[in-house]
Amino acid sequence: MEKFDLNLLTVALAIAEEKSVSRAAQRLELSQPAVSLALGKLRRRLGDELFVRTPGGMAPTPKAVGVIELARQVTQRVKEEVLQQKAFNPETSTTEFTIALSDIGEMVFLPKLLQRVQELAPHASIASVTLPASEVGAALESGRLDLAVGYFPDLKKNNFFQQRLFSHNFICLLRADHPLRGDRLTLAQFLQLGHAVVRAEGRSQEVFDRLLERKNIRRRVVLSTPHFMSIPFIVASSDLLVTVPMAVGTSFASFANIRLVQPPLKIPGFDLKQHWHRRYHDDARHQWLRRLVADLFKDDARWPEPPASRRQSQKPG
Structure with a gap:
């Protein structure tokens, strides 16, 4: 098999269906000598004449009939399973x-x-x-x-x-009735308050942490947690401040006793x-x-x- 040229099967199939070497060459976009050369290789490889000239054109030998049927099956499977991009049907897929x-x-x-x-x-x-x-x-x-x-x-x-x-960007959260009022924290307020800090598997909090490190700002961390979902309940029942991605903050504020406040410094988005x-x-x-x-x-x-x-x-x- 390593020495057998599978392209020879497509040549045999074209000759059988066109009943002519010249028409097979046109269909395959090859020269007539190239198709004749390929037919000669296949004849020698299989030890059979494969096609003989008749008044009706090139007729297959019994050996060629089996080769042609196999070639038809192989080329059809290659078209369907290799050359054609399999479509994805979302209406029926159970993926x-x-x-x-x-x-x-x-x-x-x-x-x-x-x-x-x-x-x-x-x-x-x-x-x-x-x-x-x-x-x-x-x-x-x-x-x-x-x-x-x-x-x-x-x-x-x-x-x-x-x-x-x-x-995306960041926002700070306080309980709705927190004694600090206003829509934006000062740096002094930010440093004075106790902070809840989320240390989750995700990486977004690193953006904020790196900013604080560059500016040499140290929060007074009262609570560290790996879970975001505990944050709305903790903040709503304490005086702690937390800084989270905007989507998290707006989601929490929609169901908990929490309000959004702007941080005291410009935080890079991500x-x-x-x-x-x-x-x-x-x-x-x-x-x-x-x-x-x-x-x-x-x-x-x-x-x-x-x-x-x-x-x-x-x-x-």
Whole structure:
């Protein structure tokens, strides 16, 4: 098999269907001598005349009949399974999409994404997973993950694609009846208050932490927690201050006794993106999922506006 040229089968099939070497050459976009040479190779390889001239054109020998049928099956399977891109049908698919979401991902992305997937792919499902940052790349490469959506600054190698969805920023939270009033903290107030700090698997909090380090600002940390979901209950029942991504803050303020206040310094924003491995770049199922995420979120995340004192200088994420 290593020495057998499978292209010879397509030549035999073309001659059989056209009943002419010259017409087979035209169909294959080859010269007539090239087709004659290929037929000669196949004859010698199989030890059979394969085609003989008759008044009706080139007629196959019994040996050739079997070769032609096999060639037809092989070429048809190659067309269907190799050359044609398999379509993804969301209406009938029972696939499970596995997505790594960063610390704010489930609040920002998952509700809208789940709703749209249920509308367009009613039999499909979503698995949202949290992985250490060091494992996300390998999981995308192996296929255990379809997408990583959120803030994943380490996924920059050549084998990874990324698409920016939108930019995001930070906001501070206090309980609604906190004795400090106003829509914006002073630096003195920021330093005086006790802070709750989230140390989650996600990386977005690093943006804020690095800013404080560069400016040599030390918070008075009263509580450190790996979980965002405990924050609204802690803040609503204490005098603690917490600084979180805008989407997290607006979500918490919608159901807890919490109000939004602007931090005392300008905090750099960060881009939320979707990331995938190049192995799956052309896969129809992956392409459908990525288009869905982009259509839902690209430059279209709208959170409640920040307090009035900063509306002119800061756009919502």
